[in-house]
Amino acid sequence: MFHKEGSKIIFISLIISVGLIFLADAFLKDNFWLLKSVQVLVLIFLLLILQFFRNPTRVADNSDNHILAPVDGKVVVIEEVYEPEYFKDKRLMVSIFMSPINVHVTRYALNGIVKYSKYHPGKYLVAWHPKASEENERTTVVINNRVYGEVMYRQIAGALARRIVNYAQEGMRVVQGKDAGFIKFGSRVDLYLPLGTEVNVKIGEKAIGNKTVICKKA
Incomplete structure (x- = not known):
């Protein structure tokens, strides 16, 4: 498919x-x-x-109590950072880097209502560059979930990626695991979680979109 x-x-x-x-x-x-x-x-x-452009069928274990990986790739960053665009405070960032051989479908990591969705034109630095999150072409989406509150994800173009597709629109109710967009030819997705969130992944771990549990609450 x-x-x-x-x-x-x-x-x-x-x-x-x-x-x-x-x-x-x-x-x-x-x-x-x-x-x-x-x-x-x-x-x-x-x-x-x-x-x-393959799009394997994956059925998410839909639950408000966990957040799933939005994309396939390698976890390259888990750290507290200052998020200047929407939250304007510190968040726990989990960053997943996608190589050209990964599945590049972006899926909604959690259920909720889209509170914010914005496209930013920008540069095409390599996706793992420290400034890529703020200077590269990117889209920023915030979803309000009943368990985690507001969670942000950011699709970031890389040196090869020249088009980001984002389906999220403000006011939409989105379902965990459904298609949220696509990034063409190598890129990265950052998740911004509330401080204190315990993550289930480690740096260097391979994440599978719709399958890997990033964090979970009882």
């Missing part, structure tokens, strides 16, 4: 791939090894596009 945000790119990539294979067959048919090399490279290119 592929994400709808990839439909146009997949279609164009398929046309280009088929065209290149036909051209290679027409002009390189007398050079067997070169012909096969071109065909293999084209197929690898197409497979990379398809795997990037």
Whole structure:
């Protein structure tokens, strides 16, 4: 299954791939090894596009008592930081970095009402750069949950990512695990949790969107 945000790119990539294979067959048919090399490279290119836009079906264990990972990737930061855009105070930030080979669907990490949703144009620093959270192209979304209160997540573009898709609109009621958007070609998502929240993940741990429990209350 592929994400709808990839439909146009997949279609164009398929046309280009088929065209290149036909051209290679027409002009390189007398050079067997070169012909096969071109065909293999084209197929690898197409497979990379398809795997990037894959959207595996994952049923969330829906509960207000826990917050799930919004994306696939590696946990790279768990620390208290000052959040200047919305809260204007300190929060516990959990940051998940996505490489180009990860699933890039963003899913709602918790149930609730969208209180804030804003897009910011910006730079394209590498996603793990300390200033990426404030200077890169990004979207900021705050969801009010009955157990955790207001929780923020921020989609951040990376050096390769050139488009962030965000479905959250202020006033929407969102359901944990449903599609919240997409980030194309490498990026990061930061979660801002209330201070004192006990997290269930560690730095370096692999997170799986809709499956990994970031934090849980009894």
